[in-house]
Amino acid sequence: xxxxxxxxxxxxxxxxxxxxxxxxxxxxxxxxxxxxxxxxxxxxxxxxxxxxxxxxxxxxxxxxxxxxxxxxxxxxxxxxxxxxxxxxxxxxxxxxxxxxxxxxxxxxxxxxxxxxx
Amino acid sequence: xxxxxxxxxxxxxxxxxxxxxxxxxxxxxxxxxxxxxxxxxxxxxxxxxxxxxxxxxxxxxxxxxxxxxxxxxxxxxxxxxxxxxxxxxxxxxxxxxxxxxxxxxxxxxxxxxxxxxxxxxxxxxxxxxxxxxxxxxxxxxxxxx
Numbered sequence: 001x002x003x004x005x006x007x008x009x010x011x012x013x014x015x016x017x018x019x020x021x022x023x024x025x026x027x028x029x030x031x032x033x034x035x036x037x038x039x040x041x042x043x044x045x046x047x048x049x050x051x052x053x054x055x056x057x058x059x060x061x062x063x064x065x066x067x068x069x070x071x072x073x074x075x076x077x078x079x080x081x082x083x084x085x086x087x088x089x090x091x092x093x094x095x096x097x098x099x100x101x102x103x104x105x106x107x108x109x110x111x112x113x114x115x116x117x
Numbered sequence: 118x119x120x121x122x123x124x125x126x127x128x129x130x131x132x133x134x135x136x137x138x139x140x141x142x143x144x145x146x147x148x149x150x151x152x153x154x155x156x157x158x159x160x161x162x163x164x165x166x167x168x169x170x171x172x173x174x175x176x177x178x179x180x181x182x183x184x185x186x187x188x189x190x191x192x193x194x195x196x197x198x199x200x201x202x203x204x205x206x207x208x209x210x211x212x213x214x215x216x217x218x219x220x221x222x223x224x225x226x227x228x229x230x231x232x233x234x235x236x237x238x239x240x241x242x243x244x245x246x247x248x249x250x251x252x253x254x255x256x257x258x259x260x261x262x
Contacts, residue, residue, distance in 0.1 A: 022133065024129070024132050024133070024161060024165070025129045025132060025161075025165040025168065025169070026129035026130050026132055026133070055136075055158075057132075057158060057161045057162060057165065057225070057228075058162055058165075058224035058225040058228055059165055059225075061224060062224065086151075086154060090158070090228070093227075093228065093231050093232075094224055094227065094228070
């Protein structure tokens with residue numbers, strides 16, 4: 001069975017969700033729960049780290065669509081960072097770069113939140 | 118180049134063994150890695166749609182996956198006995214619209230069409246549905262040939 005896990009850390013007002021492994025229709029609920037938990041805690045500045053993500057299907061992409069509006073309405077954002085070319089290509093095919101800021105590194109994404117204060 | 122078959126129940130936990138099955142069948146043919154990855158994703162999307170829409174998440178349905186390689190094509194046939202659907206009724210996704218309506222869906226079919234050379238649906242309502250995913254390939258010739 002493919003493994004998928006997330007780890008969450010806070011850096012000031014920014015929460016960072018790091019993804020690891022395979023994100024598909026089976027594992028997407030794990031990430032959904034992470035977003036629900038952060039929203040419950042009023043933490044709306046979220047960076048998602050893709051460095052260790054090996055695979056994503058549209059079920060995984062759908063998770064980002066499901067929560068982005070609520071998060072932006074609460075003056076937050078989901079910024080994406082550290083994607084491999086393979087994962088970026090899938091986001092690109094579906095036009096995600098028009099809707100989300102995508103950064104090379106997690107630090108750049110966190111920096112963007114800090115700057116825009 | 119013989120056909121290979123995998124039969125699994127309609128559970129999302131089976132997406133991982135489905136991907137492994139496609140990966141090993143394609144690797145046997147020396148298909149380039151990036152093309153294999155595209156085929157794997159297209160098959161995952163097709164099977165996810167079957168689990169979600171044809172079987173409505175009921176875990177007892179069956180999905181039969183057949184890989185039929187030839188010298189110029191890698192064809193994957195995916196058969197289910199669930200509810201038929203008409204792919205023509207699914208519009209191309211408009212991400213801006215999704216954003217406004219908070220609606221998620223239709224991305225899988227769009228990905229399948231983008232990643233494969235052909236996506237065909239054959240539907241016999243009440244009997245079976247078949248998705249045929251085709252990727253044109255060039256099989257490397259061996260020196261011995």
